[in-house]
Amino acid sequence: MMKAAIDPVTLATPFFILSVILEIVLARMGKADARYETKDTAVSLGMGLISSVAGLLTAGAVFAATLWVYEHRLFTIPMTAIWAWVAIFLLEDLTYYVFHRVSHERRFWWAAHVNHHSSQHYNLSTALRQTWTGGVAGTWALWLPLAFLGFPPAMIAIQKGVSLVYQYWIHTEAIKKTPRWFEAVFNTPSHHRVHHARNAIYLDRNYAGILIVWDRMFGTFQPELDAEPCRYGLVKNVATFNILRVVFHEWIGIVQDVVRNPRHALGYIFGPPGWSHDGSRETSTMIKARVGAEPAKAAAEDAREAA
Amino acid sequence: MNEAFFVQLALSAAAVGVLVAIAAWAKIAKPAGPLDDYKARGLFEYEFPGRKLDAVWVASDGAGALAKSGGLALVICQVGDGFAARQIPWAQAISASFKNGKLCVDLADIAAPRATLSLPSWPPKNLTKDLAA
Ligand SMILES: [Zn+2]
Ligand SMILES: [Zn+2]
Numbered sequence: 001m002m003k004a005a006i007d008p009v010t011l012a013t014p015f016f017i018l019s020v021i022l023e024i025v026l027a028r029m030g031k032a033d034a035r036y037e038t039k040d041t042a043v044s045l046g047m048g049l050i051s052s053v054a055g056l057l058t059a060g061a062v063f064a065a066t067l068w069v070y071e072h073r074l075f076t077i078p079m080t081a082i083w084a085w086v087a088i089f090l091l092e093d094l095t096y097y098v099f100h101r102v103s104h105e106r107r108f109w110w111a112a113h114v115n116h117h118s119s120q121h122y123n124l125s126t127a128l129r130q131t132w133t134g135g136v137a138g139t140w141a142l143w144l145p146l147a148f149l150g151f152p153p154a155m156i157a158i159q160k161g162v163s164l165v166y167q168y169w170i171h172t173e174a175i176k177k178t179p180r181w182f183e184a185v186f187n188t189p190s191h192h193r194v195h196h197a198r199n200a201i202y203l204d205r206n207y208a209g210i211l212i213v214w215d216r217m218f219g220t221f222q223p224e225l226d227a228e229p230c231r232y233g234l235v236k237n238v239a240t241f242n243i244l245r246v247v248f249h250e251w252i253g254i255v256q257d258v259v260r261n262p263r264h265a266l267g268y269i270f271g272p273p274g275w276s277h278d279g280s281r282e283t284s285t286m287i288k289a290r291v292g293a294e295p296a297k298a299a300a301e302d303a304r305e306a307a
Numbered sequence: 308m309n310e311a312f313f314v315q316l317a318l319s320a321a322a323v324g325v326l327v328a329i330a331a332w333a334k335i336a337k338p339a340g341p342l343d344d345y346k347a348r349g350l351f352e353y354e355f356p357g358r359k360l361d362a363v364w365v366a367s368d369g370a371g372a373l374a375k376s377g378g379l380a381l382v383i384c385q386v387g388d389g390f391a392a393r394q395i396p397w398a399q400a401i402s403a404s405f406k407n408g409k410l411c412v413d414l415a416d417i418a419a420p421r422a423t424l425s426l427p428s429w430p431p432k433n434l435t436k437d438l439a440a
Contacts, residue, residue, distance in 0.1 A: 017322050021329055028333040035337050037387040041330040045323040053316065120389035125326070239384055239391035239419035249418035256417075291356065 008161030009052075016168060020124045023174060032174040034123050039241040041125045046243055047115060048128030058135025066144060066153045075150035085159075088151050089210075092143070092159040096209035099142050101220070104204050110273045111250035112137035118246050120233040122196050127171035132247050163209045167192070187212045190224045197230035198237075201293035203284040235274070235287065336388035341369020347383065354392035355381050362434065366424040373400060373412070373424060375434070382412055384422035393419050405429040 026032035077084045103113035112133040119126050134140070146156050167187070175189040182188065187208040195206040205222035208215050215221035224230065238246055250273075257268040257276075264277040274283035282290070342350070347365045351358070351374050361375040370385040380400030383392045393414045403412045410429045412422045 013319070017326065020326050024326075024329050024333045024335065027335045035335055035388070036330040036333060037336040037389075038327060038331040040387050042323075042327045045326055049316075049319050049323055052319070120386070125330075233389070236393070236416075236418070237386065237389065237391040239386050239393070239414070239416075239422070241387065245417055245420070252417045 006158055006161075008158060008165045012165045012168070016124075016128065019169070023124050023172065026174065034172065034174050035121055036123055036125065037121060040119055040121050043241050043243055043246060044119060044121075044125040044129040047132070047247065048130050051130035051132050051134075054132040055135065058140075062135065062140045063153065065141075066147045066156065069144045070147040070150075070153055073148055073150040077150040077152070077155075079152050079155050084151070084155070088146065088155055088159050091146060091149075091151075092156065092163060093209050093211050094214060095142055095146065096163055097207050097214040097218070099139050100207040100209065101218075102142075103137075103139065104207065105272055106270055107250070107254060107273045107275065108269050109137050109139055111254055112139070114234065114250045114273075115247055117196060117234055118238045120231075120237060122171060122173055122193060122230070122232045124168070124171055126196070127168045133251065166210050171196075183212075185211060185213060191215075191221075193230045193232075194222050194224050196232050198233050198235055199228055199231055199293075200284075200287050200291040201225075201228060202230065203235070203288060203293075235282075235284070339385070339388045339390070342366070342372055342383070342385075343369065347372035347374075350383055350390060350392070351381055354383065355394065362431070364424070364426055364431070366426060367408075368425045371422055371424045373410075373422075375400075380412075382414060382422045382424075384419075384424070391419055393422075401430045403429070 023032060023034045024036055027034035027036070077087075100113075103109040112131045115131045115133075116126075116129055119129055131137075143156055143160065147153055170187060170189045170192040172189050173193065177183060177190050178186075178188050183190065187206070187210055191206045191208065191212050194202045197203075202222055205220055206212065206215050207220055212221065238249065240246070254269055258265045261268065261277055267275055267277060272283045272285065274281045274286070287293075340346075342365050344363060344365055347363055348360065351360055351363070351372070355376070358376045358379075358381065360381075361377070363372060363374045365372045371390075372383045374381040375397060376394075378397050379394045380397045381392065381394050382400070383390050393416060395412070395414060399415075400412055403410055405411075405426070405428075408425055408427065410424045410426050412424065414421055
């Protein structure tokens, strides 16, 4: 398999395993805030395991495409320069923001990403609840411009891995808030709890990978509010632990909707999740409007919290 | 795909098994507790805000509830230590199969195929009486 010489995810796997054990044991001893349900944990970890295999099936094609684009690059960026690593850190993280936002706002890509949000739990095992269908969804193409700019494919792969490993540790309720300056700049457990919550005010917020500054810049930031404890999962929670249903439900839902309403196929495929031609369902924008969780209100709460 | 890959995969699968066993041993699920009428109504209000409930039936083991709301049946079923909610046409709930004290409601959703509720009887014999109760 064609892989970068340094794969941060492989290197971090022992750390993933030990930290899950640590979180469970600390919670059991009453020393940390964490909830684990056996079947939920099994589904999360099983999805993580099979996702790594599923990723390999498309890895060759993705790598070949990246290599081809790199051969037609604009510049040649040296992997040994510090400035190049600073640049790819920022550009990769911005790419992740775009990927993540598209993955929530358009149903075709949501169908692949919904998996990660299908648990009603928020613990370290939830971080490993990864999609199997990301390769099919094609969002990996969003990283091709980095190769076109001239970043070596190995460098892009390493930075993607670094981002994934960074995002692992924030999937916990055990850490409440980090120092203020850190919350201001970086994605943290608190910010990402909001992202996993189904409360109306928290829907479609905090798309950040490593830096939360993108959400602040593009108006999708929402701080965690004491008055609004996070309820995790989906607007319509999955009512089964059947891993195949969890993984494929949104894809099957799209096919069913298109077969039933072929004239509205585009809306059902590329509209926002919850879109329907007859208004019988709700998108997150509609839910926010209904309960009055408008951006303006969120901004006011934000200001109050900051004060 | 080489031997090292399969060794790595087998080790990861074993690790998953160990972690799930530790999670089961720890017994640190959410203390959801069985539903009673009060809790069920709270949950219906959260899941279907503003919807008027004509009648509520709570499963005898507290693992779910069903409510009539106009032409709709609102269904809550337990999933692990949490709950999931769906709405279906009331007629669909009325015609759901009832055997040995278990009502099996087809939710017609890939992500929520069915809800099973323990109830003394179904369908409700006299809805107007139930509504008055
Ligand atoms: Zn997400
Ligand atoms: Zn996450």
